[in-house]
Amino acid sequence: MIVVYEVAVGADDIDLYIVEPEEVISDTDIPIEEEEGTNEVIRDDGDGSEEETPSNEEEEVTDSVEEDAPASEEVAEENENTDTEEEVVAEEQETDSGEGVPWNEEEIVVEEESPDSVEEEPEEVTPTTEEAEPKTEEKETNTEEETPSSDVPEDNTDTNIDPLPSSPFPINESPVAVANGSPINGEAPLKVSFNAIDSSDDKAIVSYIWDFKDGQTASTVDTEHTFVEAGNYEVTLLVKDEEGISALDVIIIKVTGPENTAPVAKASADKTSGTVPLEVAFTGSGLTDDTGVTGYSWDFKDGNGSDQSDASHTFETAGTYAVELTVTDAEGLTNTETVSITVESKNTAPVAKASADRTSGTVPLEVAFTGSGLTDDTGVTGYSWDFKDGNGFEQSDASHTFETAGIYEVELTVTDAEGLTSTETVSITVESKENTAPVAKASADKTSGTVPLEVAFTGSGLTDDSGITGYSWDFKDGNGSDQSDASHTFETAGTYAVELTVTDAEGLTNTETVSVIVEEQESSPEEDNTDTNINSAS
Incomplete structure (x- = not known):
């Protein structure tokens, strides 16, 4: 039954x-x-x-x-x-x-x-x-409905209830969890869009729980999450239906770190040259790297070095040192930069050496000066000539003409690379030439004529070694002029020995005469026919 x-x-x-x-x-x-x-x-x-x-x-x-x-x-x-x-x-x-x-x-x-x-x-x-x-x-089976475990489903079949002869009643099936994500790999920081829209259940899914395995979770169907550190993340999606049955799906997200690049060393020094002993402070800590700098190595090229980012070193010997800084990052990549240090011996002042091709003469006196024969431990960087007549020159060798008589203590000053100077003097004596009297040159546009006779006199055509400083005309009729060129009218007939006297800069004089004959107007036939053009006896 x-x-x-x-x-x-x-x-x-x-x-x-x-x-x-x-x-x-x-x-x-x-x-x-x-x-x-x-x-x-x-x-x-x-x-x-x-x-x-x-x-x-x-x-x-x-x-x-x-x-x-x-x-x-x-x-x-x-x-x-x-x-x-x-x-x-x-x-x-x-x-x-x-x-x-x-x-x-x-x-x-x-x-x-x-x-x-x-x-x-x-x-x-x-x-x-x-x-x-x-x-x-x-009955052997308790028919009260229990929420099945997601791990081990419990057999809730009532074995005391006989099977129905008709179709079976519908039962609740476990949901299907489907976790989707895009992109699933990339470089950190990696932003991934997750969705569970492909998850399904015969009734309805009532909860979604995402676990991103980096301490963060989400509880929505669709969500976004950014992975900031490199690694493989087994992201889980846990879904539950309305009767508490759950299902799990896993999606793996692969996050890689950025590709490492070599560090860039930056070496600098507070000074790059000087005399022994030369102390230099080096700086190498100003650089940055994507993974971080883990090592510094200074090589001072004199047998010494340092493993500090910033270092100080004293050079005891003169020379040029190509100091190297090598930096190493966390992944072992290295980079090197060089800074050049020039160390010199202690400097002494230069010794100026001035010379001239002649040291005396009469004006105008042209002299060639030489100052390039000297040497210095650091090198001469400047020359300065002072000719003591208001003129100067800034070349090692110079030429100068003295226009005035006198004694000139010409100075040459030299300067080396560290600013030390030295001066040397060469004496130049300039004399005047022996003076000669000027030579007066007098002329007239006409030397005879009847009264009134106007004559133009010229005296400016002469030269003198020291220069003409004065002119003096004497027309011999009680009149005169101090111009080099003069004009005069004779009102009385007669013979005039007009004189021109010139004076130079040193007071020397010279006189020249030009004769001018002035005649009366011509008379009638009854008058005397004496030739007025005949000069009277002097």
Whole structure:
């Protein structure tokens, strides 16, 4: 005998669905007919009598069916393998193979009741609370719904409930978690967009939990996250449906660090030249690197060095030193920079050497001076000549003309690379030439004529070694002039020995005469025909 109960999916208490069986009158001889929706079972003995199976024998009947019916055991095993709460349809009833379940040594066939086989409509009996409680104790499986674990699902199949002959009730299936991300690899900082839109469930997913494995989480379907450090991150997505069943998916995000570049050494010094002993402060700490500088190495090229970023060193020997700084980063990449240091011996002042091709002469006196013959330990950088007549020159060799007589203490000053100077003097004596008297040159545009006679005199044509400083004309009629060139009118007839006297810068004079004959107007024939052009005896 198989007893079938219809229980709603998700019901908290199945006792409400277990009812007392009622007697069903059947026209058939052997089959036991069960009315849909009731627990009453009718058995026909073949002699026309009907026997009703009491409801209090239900546990015994069920146990008998479980022990004697192989088909029922197959159904129970199938329920355990599927881990569901639905009732299973008996396979032997679906196949209608005719194989019966032995009970009381008679072959019993359980089939779905048709409307024609029922003579009397059975009344549906609703179990009371007192009746439902003992029946619940007879069941081996607690039918209260429990939230299944996401790790090991629990078998909640009630093995005491016989399978239904109809289609199984729908069961809740685990959700499917699908984690998507883009991009899944790249250089830090890497921004990744995640989504779980491809996740699914037969009912509904109610929660999403992202774990980015860097201490950060998110709880939305779509999210964005930035990975700031290099590494492989096994990001997990945990989804749960409305009945608490969960599913997990993993997506691996590969984050790489930026490609390392070699550091750039920066070496500098507070001074790059000087005399021994020369102390120099070197600086190498001004550089930066993507992975960080881990080592500094100074090589001062005199057998000494330092492993500090900033170092101080004293050079004891003159020379030129190409000091090297080598820096190393965290990944072993190196870079070197050089700073040149020039160390010189202690400086002494230069010694000026001035000379001239002549040291005396008369004006104008041209002299060639030489000052380039000297040497210095650091080198001469400047020359300065002072000729003491208001003129000078800034070349090592110079030429100068003295225009005035006198004694000149010409100086040459030289300067070396460190500013030390030296001066030397050469004396030049310039004399005047011996003076000669000037030579007066007097002339007239006319030397004779009648009164009144105007004559233009010229005296500017002469030269003198020291220069003419004065002119003096004497026209011999009581008049004169101090101009080099003069004009005069003679009013009285006569012979005039006009004189020009010139004076030079040193007072020397010279005189020259030009004769001018002035005659009266011509007279009538009766008058004297004396030739007025004949000069009178002087």
